[in-house]
Amino acid sequence: WTLYQKRDLQRATAFHATAHSEAESIRRLGFKQPIAVIPNGVVLPVLNQSSAISHQPSEKRTALFLSRINPKKGLPMLLDAWKKLAPVGWRLVIAGNDDSNHLPVLERKIAELELSDRVEIVGPLFGADKEQSYLSADFFVLPSYSENFGIVVTEALGYQMPVLTTTGCPWQELVTEKCGWWVSPTPEGIEQGLTAALGSSYAERTEMGARGRELVKQKYLWPAIASNMSIFYQWLLEQGDKPDFVV
Numbered sequence: 460w461t462l463y464q465k466r467d468l469q470r471a472t473a474f475h476a477t478a479h480s481e482a483e484s485i486r487r488l489g490f491k492q493p494i495a496v497i498p499n500g501v502v503l504p505v506l507n508q509s510s511a512i513s514h515q516p517s518e519k520r521t522a523l524f525l526s527r528i529n530p531k532k533g534l535p536m537l538l539d540a541w542k543k544l545a546p547v548g549w550r551l552v553i554a555g556n557d558d559s560n561h562l563p564v565l566e567r568k569i570a571e572l573e574l575s576d577r578v579e580i581v582g583p584l585f586g587a588d589k590e591q592s593y594l595s596a597d598f599f600v601l602p603s604y605s606e607n608f609g610i611v612v613t614e615a616l617g618y619q620m621p622v623l624t625t626t627g628c629p630w631q632e633l634v635t636e637k638c639g640w641w642v643s644p645t646p647e648g649i650e651q652g653l654t655a656a657l658g659s660s661y662a663e664r665t666e667m668g669a670r671g672r673e674l675v676k677q678k679y680l681w682p683a684i685a686s687n688m689s690i691f692y693q694w695l696l697e698q699g700d701k702p703d704f705v706v
Contacts, residue, residue, distance in 0.1 A: 521550055
């Protein structure tokens, strides 16, 4: 930071943040340049009739976590809440690559809490396996202490799944658009969110999922994001009015 990073950033003409919380972090560092708040995007998955069948209520329902297995993701809190609530007819699937050697910590905790029959660690998922994990889950959970954006939230919403995440992630739209649960990144918050998610009916989750997919269509597809990036660069070249997404 002292040798070159701060100087390089001071020389930047502008910044690109993926969320307002990220822009606020840039401001707290003292930088005054314009910041374009433009989220990351996704490709909207095609959902056919078989996809809809995957989300039909079944005997065994699934809560899915899919991300890096890292201490910042809050998974021990999630396991504690899962043990306390002991939801009947539910399983928790944890998918993702081990990061910072955190997987052994989780495995020990699952054994200590005697959750081996209710929590499944499946490792990293890609391609068709990743898609199937989204299609077969009933809701998505990301209990992170903090995220600058959280692209997996967008992916899950695109698959028409309601999402439970924390206020450490910039996803207030889960509440405003009624497509998920947004709780504090604390044991109490995770337990509160899980209680609501596990207690929701199939019809409620279906309606929330539909609203979430519509949100992705409106705001998080690549063509609209690319257009805003183009507008931003044109404005920096003094062509056009200041975009409303620049702060």
